[in-house]
Amino acid sequence: GENVEQHPSTLSVQEGDSAVIKCTYSDSASNYFPWYKQELGKRPQLIIDIRSNVGEKKDQRIAVTLNKTAKHFSLHITETQPEDSAVYFCAPQRGAGGGADGLTFGKGTHLIIQP
Amino acid sequence: EAGVAQSPRYKIIEKRQSVAFWCNPISGHATLYWYQQILGQGPKLLIQFQNNGVVDDSQLPKDRFSAERLKGVDSTLKIQPAKLEDSAVYLCASSLNGWGGYSYEQYFGPGTRLTVT
Numbered sequence: 001g002e003n004v005e006q007h008p009s010t011l012s013v014q015e016g017d018s019a020v021i022k023c024t025y026s027d028s029a030s031n032y033f034p035w036y037k038q039e040l041g042k043r044p045q046l047i048i049d050i051r052s053n054v055g056e057k058k059d060q061r062i063a064v065t066l067n068k069t070a071k072h073f074s075l076h077i078t079e080t081q082p083e084d085s086a087v088y089f090c091a092p093q094r095g096a097g098g099g100a101d102g103l104t105f106g107k108g109t110h111l112i113i114q115p
Numbered sequence: 116e117a118g119v120a121q122s123p124r125y126k127i128i129e130k131r132q133s134v135a136f137w138c139n140p141i142s143g144h145a146t147l148y149w150y151q152q153i154l155g156q157g158p159k160l161l162i163q164f165q166n167n168g169v170v171d172d173s174q175l176p177k178d179r180f181s182a183e184r185l186k187g188v189d190s191t192l193k194i195q196p197a198k199l200e201d202s203a204v205y206l207c208a209s210s211l212n213g214w215g216g217y218s219y220e221q222y223f224g225p226g227t228r229l230t231v232t
Binding site: 049089101102105 | 146148150155156157158159160163171206220221223224225226
């Protein structure tokens with residue numbers, strides 16, 4: 001099965017600074033790379049995703065970069081705000097659609113934004 | 116658009132008792148997933164349905180867990196008998212049918228928090 005590792009497990013940054021979380025995976029057949037945000041006591045929500053035919057994707061203050069050769073992808077958050085405080089999960093997926101495509105989640109990164 | 120619905124939201128039972136969770140996916144979503152999230156960890160896939168058929172149940176502890184999705188819409192997940200280590204949040208998610216090699220976003224329900232004492 002897929003082995004997924006996230007680093008760091010905890011990240012504390014000053015408000016306004018940038019944060020970067022890295023996800024390493026083992027399955028070379030993975031072709032879909034989402035990041036989920038989970039606030040305390042709430043459900044995971046997709047914040048950005050990238051597919052294997054793209055190297056980078058941006059959505060306002062959030063970006064994801066993918067290095068398929070090295071089998072890792074990263075979440076970048078710029079100009080961090082207090083509402084960015086949450087646990088972030090990567091969940092690489094090998095599914096080709098229509099088959100087994102359940103997500104394999106990393107252990108999560110607890111992002112803390114210091115005022 | 117209504118989201119994924121789950122009930123109950125909270126459940127406390129004693130070990131060796133049985134419990135059932137219910138999930139209603141987003142209308143039109145053919146694929147339904149059940150995940151288990153133990154405190155401090157990421158969600159772990161238990162079972163995936165495509166319409167009313169099982170696609171993947173490789174991580175479902177079949178000696179005590181069972182799930183069904185009759186008529187390809189609502190789903191129930193059952194635990195019988197429960198153990199202390201089953202204490203977790205059980206998340207249901209749904210997505211559009213990802214035919215043609217395309218993976219669609221999974222939408223999660225609010226979850227059911229199970230405490231086994």
